[in-house]
Amino acid sequence: MAEQSLSVFKTTSYQEKPNDHELSFGRTFTDHMFLMDYSEESGWHDARITPYQPLQVDPAAMVFHYGQSVFEGLKAYLSPEGEPLLFRPQKNLQRLNQSNERLCIPQIDEDFLLYALKQLIQIEKDWIPTSEGMSLYIRPTVISTQPFLGVAPSTNYTLMIILSPVGAYYKEGINPVKIAVENDYVRAVRGGTGEAKTGGNYAASLKAQEVAAQDGYAQVLWLDGVEKRYIEEVGSMNVFFKIGDEVVTPQLNGSILNGITRDSAMALLRHWGYHVTERVITIDELYTEYEKGNVLEAFGTGTAAAISPIGQLDWGHKEMVFNNGETGHLAKNLYDTLMGIQYGKIDDPFDWVINVNTAVSTKVS
Amino acid sequence: MAEQSLSVFKTTSYQEKPNDHELSFGRTFTDHMFLMDYSEESGWHDARITPYQPLQVDPAAMVFHYGQSVFEGLKAYLSPEGEPLLFRPQKNLQRLNQSNERLCIPQIDEDFLLYALKQLIQIEKDWIPTSEGMSLYIRPTVISTQPFLGVAPSTNYTLMIILSPVGAYYKEGINPVKIAVENDYVRAVRGGTGEAKTGGNYAASLKAQEVAAQDGYAQVLWLDGVEKRYIEEVGSMNVFFKIGDEVVTPQLNGSILNGITRDSAMALLRHWGYHVTERVITIDELYTEYEKGNVLEAFGTGTAAAISPIGQLDWGHKEMVFNNGETGHLAKNLYDTLMGIQYGKIDDPFDWVINVNTAVSTKVS
Known part of the structure; x- marks a missing residue:
């Protein structure tokens, strides 16, 4: 060049x-x-x-x-x-x-x-x-x-x-938000542009967001465009769930953004000794684990908000409330640590x- | 207002x-x-x-x-x-x-x-x-x-x-073009923005078009983003096939543009007595009918080119040549009639x- x-x-x-x-x-x-x-x-x-x-x-x-x-x-x-x-x-x-x-x-x-x-x-x-x-x-x-x-x-x-x-990107700050699982609209599909940071993905998301907001939700949880089962992103963020001892985030598949806060959160969690997996996770599996009492925390990651805890996730009439609707331990620690590193206030191990x-x-x- | x-x-x-x-x-x-x-x-x-x-x-x-x-x-x-x-x-x-x-x-x-x-x-x-x-x-x-x-x-x-x-939009004019069935990239998906005329759909299509052009194709034929089986559009046009006595175009499903030339072509064909159906059609069905010798013509419709005959459609290694690679009767009649009406040269029955x-x-x- x-x-x-x-x-x-x-x-x-x-x-x-x-x-x-x-x-x-x-x-x-x-x-x-x-x-x-x-x-x-x-x-x-x-x-x-x-x-x-x-x-x-x-x-x-x-x-x-x-x-x-x-x-x-x-x-x-x-x-x-x-x-x-x-x-x-x-x-x-x-x-x-x-x-x-x-x-x-x-x-x-x-x-x-x-x-x-x-x-x-x-x-x-x-x-x-x-x-x-x-x-x-x-x-x-x-x-x-x-x-x-x-x-x-x-x-x-x-x-x-x-x-x-x-x-702060979200006026709510680190306060947990209420999210709806999106069943009608699709943000991106494998073979499409979901992994690219291009305007069309965001334009496609506006309608679902508008409908969700009218129903009192802060954001939507996006499922895959093919089977409408696999969890992909939340709003314009990547998403994490603590299920038992495992911290799960959907694996990159071409329709999920390769988030830098996602990558940083995984690195920190592993640094702290957590078992972090990138894998497919369906909304059915999440709900089944939720009913067993195993879903301990849920949060989104992104540059704008850093970490955004999910207090409640509604899948049709099925309501999931995580950590009593309060900010969980992982979300709080990730938020504080990322902020500490980003502002040069704490050790930057990476x-x-x-x-x-x-x-x-x-x-x- | x-x-x-x-x-x-x-x-x-x-x-x-x-x-x-x-x-x-x-x-x-x-x-x-x-x-x-x-x-x-x-x-x-x-x-x-x-x-x-x-x-x-x-x-x-x-x-x-x-x-x-x-x-x-x-x-x-x-x-x-x-x-x-x-x-x-x-x-x-x-x-x-x-x-x-x-x-x-x-x-x-x-x-x-x-x-x-x-x-x-x-x-x-x-x-x-x-x-x-x-x-x-x-x-x-x-x-x-x-x-x-x-x-x-x-x-x-x-x-x-x-x-x-x-x-003319295509330098080739009404000459038949060679098209590749697209198996990797996806233009639009149900629940997405395929039915809307918005920039993101076209941005998403560029990469497939670039790859196809390198391989000597004029355009790609888009399959649905979910099962990669159902025929949706060709390039940025709607698509028609004459299969036996039936003229088939994919039915609108939310990811296919509701083309005005598509609508006009259907009206003219029906006016002329053809049996026109809007229905789902898979690439497998098309190929099966082709092997039986039943696929007599294929063409795209759109404002820019009006009617664009498809001379050859390659689905991986399976080649389909329609009407000996020449402009068919339907495509020619539709082109001439649309042009005639649009330029005020012939009767405008609608x-x-x-x-x-x-x-x-x-x-x-």
Whole structure:
């Protein structure tokens, strides 16, 4: 891949930063963003940090019509010493390229992108909120920009990274939520795009979420699209169950997102000596085990909320209440430990955290 | 729905129109477009015809991240008398609202939208190509524009209609194409978004199309995502088979697009006395009938190409050649008749065609 340079164009009109207590999730954006373009002639080129501003997009740009786009989500955290930290960003950039592969989008130089991201975070580090549990959400996105009405991969793309200082994703915080098992709508299917982080998966999920919300549920539990038996995800998170002495999460099968918080939770649980299995688990098995009193905890994992305990899961008229509807031991420990590591407050046994300040001067080969 | 007014802002710099022989599909756009915005406070508002120009879109606009978008495709044709004609446009606007429903996008006043479309076509009527088989492709699209990173329906949308003078969609024209049965990738599944015209379905199809093209195929034949047995669509078209005295097309099941050319082809075939059935048909049944010599013709239907004959269909190592690889009687008659009706050259027994000039003065209630 050709060596890249990064241009920086600073804004001349800095926004006033909101107070931390005014922040919700994903509604406020920082002063700058990163952009890079792709064309068949030049490959990925014109890497630049610019003022945050509207994109000029042709009405025929393929992203509007054929949904060829991918994204990632990660966060920057402020350590007690005021250092900006990133949590396993290489995993996100790897997954971005895996999503690119599925969506026929050209591969991106991960080392360069990490370098550019660090530069952007350095410029925007004063935007990282300092209050407990708050962070700077990072959203890399690739959109197809060729103005062409025809079903084919685009010849042109734009990659952008935007930043949003965020509070808790779920207003409920670590409080357990009530979930409905989804029996009608399908998020993804094997052979589809479920493993890729692409807009269409999320668009497909909106209707089920809308119906569930009307019925008083926070999210839905997704079953597989083929047999409607196998548990896949919860809302836009991976899902875990503690069944007896086993901690179970559905195995990756092409329609389940390969979550980085999922991977981190498994690593921590194993580090603590738990028996963690990635395997198929049906909703029938879960209910049978529940009736025997064996399902001790349930929770979702994802970058936005980290750990989200499931207090109640309704499968039609069958209600499952886990841990008396309260946050369980595993969920609490995972949440506290992940937060502790991400904010640089506790030991990081897996070297997951990168200090942006010390790492940013590293030359990219 | 509130009564709407339509503002018209004409361009001051008209483009030079390309010669018809220079046109391919979907690469040239006319001087003007139609836009309309939605907000929770004002509903659909600010309907306007403006010069064709880039949209200013926030980098956080939800369409880029969560794929909440829908579109339609139809055409304007020029009659021998030079009158601009539309073919069943009400069906497209109905389907736009059906797609909106699935994607949690607010409903749009179909009468007003047809009125606005007619106004736009009148302004751009000199862009309708006059050469044989050419037309003005019409692309209505709704995109979600709220700048918000969170999985929920957007609060803001923009509807645009852009126009593109087009030649034949397939360079091969009415010549039969070679198709591969797709066994790995899945376009859509029951409970998903297959019946909606939304970007994610097309994004999901790109990889299979890329692989098939490398193997020398024009398109893939999609099987259902659950059992991988039931025939669903071909490329981005509906599919028909003449098996003995029966003309079969897969029945709508939620994952198959309710094609307007599909519907028109069925109506014409029945009008001509053919026995047309919408039913499930497996790839096994097709192959069994083929081996008996009963599969006489196969073709795809869609707005872009109208009718596209299938000369050869490969299912793994099993090759099926229909009608000696030549365009069949049904495909040819349907193509000629649809073209004849659409261009106002022959009798229109179903009153499918609207003359934009005579209809545009009709008041919208």
